[in-house]
Amino acid sequence: DIQMTQSPSSLSASVGDRVTITCRASQSISSYLNWYQQKPGKAPKLLIYAASSLQSGVPSRFSGSGSGTDFTLTISSLQPEDFATYYCQQSYSTPGAFGPGTKVDIK
């Protein structure tokens, strides 16, 4: 099975900061990498699919890059509503493992 790791596990940032979260797969997953945002008590929300495709309705400050085993989610200018936990997930093969998450909170 493919394992997913994320770094950092948490970060503190200010409104307006540029934030980068990395995700690594234990083997190549081509571009089958997705990013989700989750707020407390809510279902996850798909932000980016296929490594770099922005889901409809998601602000353009979110972007994704990478292929193979190494991927990045970037928030270009952090907004108050972006404080949440972010997960990566591979959909290359089953089981579709999620990363452990990165919690973004207010500095």
Added chain:
Amino acid sequence: EVQLVESGGGLVQPGGSLRLSCAASGFTVSSNYMSWVRQAPGKGLEWVSVIYSGGSTYYADSVKGRFTISRDNSKNTLYLQMNSLRAEDTAVYYCAGCNAVAAPDIWGQGTMVTVSS
């Protein structure tokens, strides 16, 4: 409006069974990959199972042999039959519809399953 609504969660004793339902509207269950994802209290997301549009099913090792994913096309509803439940199955269970690259992009609100004596 596209919507998924889960039901069937609750409190069950270890070794017991429960069937979760996920009713879809504005969305055809049989035409899409459909998944179940769970989240234990205070923990991260865990992929549980998927059923492909062709009917193939796959499971996480942690639930294989105990859980069964299925769908009723006439009711446009997804199910998760959970048998031999364990304390570690305690979680919020989400159903999700997946896009063309198998990324869950439509999520239900979740239903809580608590396994405890």
